[in-house]
Structure formats: structure tokens, C-alpha cells
Amino acid sequence: WLDRLPDPFVREDHEAGYNYRISILQAEFSRTQVFDRPLSGRHLFEEVIRENLDLGRPSKVSLIFNRGINKRTPGTFQTRVITQGVIPSLHVSYKSSKIKQYFKEDHALRTETTINNTHDFGLGRSLKNLPELRAIGFAANCRLLEVETISQDCSLAEGVFEQVTRPQIIDGKRVSGLRFDDHRVIGLLQTLCGFLLLPNGFSNSSMREWMAQILGIPADQYSPGRMTYDLRRLRLHGLIERIPHTHRYQVTEMGTRIAFFFTKIHSRIFRPGLSQLFNGCPKAPNRMITTAINKLDHAIASLFQQAKLAPCKT
Structure with missing residues (x-):
């Protein structure tokens, strides 16, 4: 198709090495996953949007695009969810590049990485850099999907739940359980x-630095010894493992599932649910739990009265 382009070079120019130099202005790398049950796919994507509003944070963007981010990195780091008047879509940006995800034609989950400036990833615009650019784009798609897949598939068997939450003897060493009611x-x-x-x-x-931030305490109040103890608990329960020949750790597959399961139940059910039960949010527009519990209380009271078991008033 290059032969069809207007050619300003004469034969002598070509013989001297002058020719077109093809460059990349924009590249898009996409992955489309078709669902055999479209309704399930639609529900999945709606949950993905709801659960992943923090994907635009600098730490998450750095992981997804595998690039370092500092104060001088251009761009606004936030997750954009567009719903009004269009197909709902999720957007995550890094410099001039972005990932867009949406449910296409009610049948498929579409993940698109668009790179508008190859220099964002340390590559020139020459077409010879396309293979490296492809690897970067498809890897970003995969990292995003890996995070979302993990967050949507975190169910635990009852035996595993008890194994983690109760004290255990592992390799001859006693380790305390990871109690669900422990804020630490x-x-x-x-x-x-x-x-x-x-x-x-x-x-x-x-790990100690992040733990102090999450617990809302100064770092010096969360001692290295306490952190060592907690890392030991996580390691013996199989949630993390030591990287060979280093003093660093990585999260295991089991640790991934348990971490998502515990945090989702705690933040999505326990906190808002208990708040509704005990009037912690009296102005909430939807207090179904409170309404249901009140109906249950009235029904039980009526049952006691019918059975003439209501307590005598003195």
C-alpha cells in the first residue's frame, strides 16, 4: 500500500537512501472476552465498575502500566466512570495513554489500551518499535483483568476459613489465628x-509503613518487632511466602483470595450493615436491613402473644 502514496522522491533519492519513515502516532491494543451468558457478563461488569473506583490511584496505575510514578509525572490520577448517555465504561490513564473497559454490544467485555505517545514508555515512534509496544499494551490489559478477576472470585471453603481464623500448629510451630474481628x-x-x-x-x-497509615497511627507506634510477628503469622498461614535468597515477601494465590474475601465482607457487609442495625446512619435513603429486622421483631412479638407467652406486666 505504500506504493499508492504520493512519492516526492525521484529514483536518485531512493538510491541515496531517502524514503518514507513510518512512525506510530497512536496504537490501540484490545482484548475482547465473549460471554456465553450475556446477562452474567453484564452483571460482572457492573460489579467491576462498582468495586474498582480506586484503580486510578498512582499506586494502582503504576502496577497496571508497570511504570514508576512520582510528583513530576504528568496527568490526573483518578478513575473515570462514564455512564450518562453512553455505554457505561471504566477509564484509567497514565500520561498520554489510557485503558478503557466497557461491555460491548451486550455480549463481550472489551478492554482497550490506547497509547498516544510512545515516549511515555521510553520508546521512539518508529514502526520497528511496534512489537515492544504491543507487549506493553497487552500486558497492561492482562494486569487490569487479573486484578478484576481476583476481586470477583474470592469465595472460600468453610474449612479454609476455619484454618485461617483459628490457632494452628504448622510445621511444629504454634501460630495464632487471623481473627475476623481484629482490626489489625x-x-x-x-x-x-x-x-x-x-x-x-x-x-x-x-509493609510496616503502609500498616501504620491504614491503622491511623505513627509509624514508630507500630514496631519492627510487631511487624515481624504479623509477617510470621501471614507466612505460616500460607498467605505470603518469602522470595528465595531475599528478605522480601510476595502474596500467594491463597493470600490473594483471603485478603479480598475478608476486606470485602468487612467493608461491604459488616460496617454498613451494623451501622444500619444500630441507627448509625439514620438519614440513609435505603435502610432495608433496619426495616427487615423491625418487621422480624414485630412478628416474633406477635407470635409470643398468640402463644400467650408474652411476659406479664407488673
């Missing part, structure tokens, strides 16, 4: 959710 345990698991895709894992000091 929830903080540990929330921190693990942020470390899932770090290629070099994490260290005692980095």
Missing part, C-alpha cells in the same frame, strides 16, 4: 491487597 488483621489484609502485583514483592519496612 483487617489492616494487614487491606495492605496485602495493595501489594498483590508488585514484581519484587515487599519488605518488612514497606
Whole structure:
């Protein structure tokens, strides 16, 4: 098709090496996953949008695009969800590039990485760099999908739940359980959710810094010894593993599931549910739990009265 383009070069120019130099102005790399049950796919994507509003944070963008981000990195780091008047879509940006995800034609989940400036990834615009650019684009798609797949598939068997939450003897060593009602345990698991895709894992000091932020305490109040104890608990329960020949750790597949399961139940059910039960949010527009519990109380009281078991008033 190059032969059809207007050619300003004469034969002598070509013989001297002058010719077109093809460059990349924009490249799009997409992945389309078709669902055999479109309604299930639609529900999945609606949950993905609801659960992943923090994907635009600098730490998440850095993981998805595998690029370092500092104060001088251009761009606004936020997740954009566009719903009004168009097909709902999720957008995550890095410099001049972005990932867009939407449910296409009610049948398929479409993930598109668009690179508008190859220099964002340290590559020139020459067409010879296309293979490297393809690898970057498709890898970004995969990282985004990996995070979303994990968050949507975190169910645990009852046996695994008890194994993690109760004290155990593992390899002859006693380890305390990761109690579901312990705010420190929830903080540990929330921190693990942020470390899932770090290629070099994490260290005692980095974990300690994040834990202090999540617990809302100064770093010096969360001692290295306490962090070592918590890392030991996570390791013996199988949630993390040490990277060979280093002092760094990485999250296991089991740790990924448990971290998402605990944090989702805690933030989506326990906190808002208990708040409604005990009038913690009296102005909430939808208090179905409170209404249902009140109906149950009235029904039980009526049953006692019918059975003439109501307590006598004195």
C-alpha cells in the first residue's frame, strides 16, 4: 500500500537512501472476552465498575502500566466512570495513554489500551518499535483483568476459613489465628491487597509503613518487632511466602483470595450493615436491613402473644 502514496522522491533519492519513515502516532491494543451468558457478563461488569473506583490511584496505575510514578509525572490520577448517555465504561490513564473497559454490544467485555505517545514508555515512534509496544499494551490489559478477576472470585471453603481464623500448629510451630474481628488483621489484609502485583514483592519496612497509615497511627507506634510477628503469622498461614535468597515477601494465590474475601465482607457487609442495625446512619435513603429486622421483631412479638407467652406486666 505504500506504493499508492504520493512519492516526492525521484529514483536518485531512493538510491541515496531517502524514503518514507513510518512512525506510530497512536496504537490501540484490545482484548475482547465473549460471554456465553450475556446477562452474567453484564452483571460482572457492573460489579467491576462498582468495586474498582480506586484503580486510578498512582499506586494502582503504576502496577497496571508497570511504570514508576512520582510528583513530576504528568496527568490526573483518578478513575473515570462514564455512564450518562453512553455505554457505561471504566477509564484509567497514565500520561498520554489510557485503558478503557466497557461491555460491548451486550455480549463481550472489551478492554482497550490506547497509547498516544510512545515516549511515555521510553520508546521512539518508529514502526520497528511496534512489537515492544504491543507487549506493553497487552500486558497492561492482562494486569487490569487479573486484578478484576481476583476481586470477583474470592469465595472460600468453610474449612479454609476455619484454618485461617483459628490457632494452628504448622510445621511444629504454634501460630495464632487471623481473627475476623481484629482490626489489625483487617489492616494487614487491606495492605496485602495493595501489594498483590508488585514484581519484587515487599519488605518488612514497606509493609510496616503502609500498616501504620491504614491503622491511623505513627509509624514508630507500630514496631519492627510487631511487624515481624504479623509477617510470621501471614507466612505460616500460607498467605505470603518469602522470595528465595531475599528478605522480601510476595502474596500467594491463597493470600490473594483471603485478603479480598475478608476486606470485602468487612467493608461491604459488616460496617454498613451494623451501622444500619444500630441507627448509625439514620438519614440513609435505603435502610432495608433496619426495616427487615423491625418487621422480624414485630412478628416474633406477635407470635409470643398468640402463644400467650408474652411476659406479664407488673
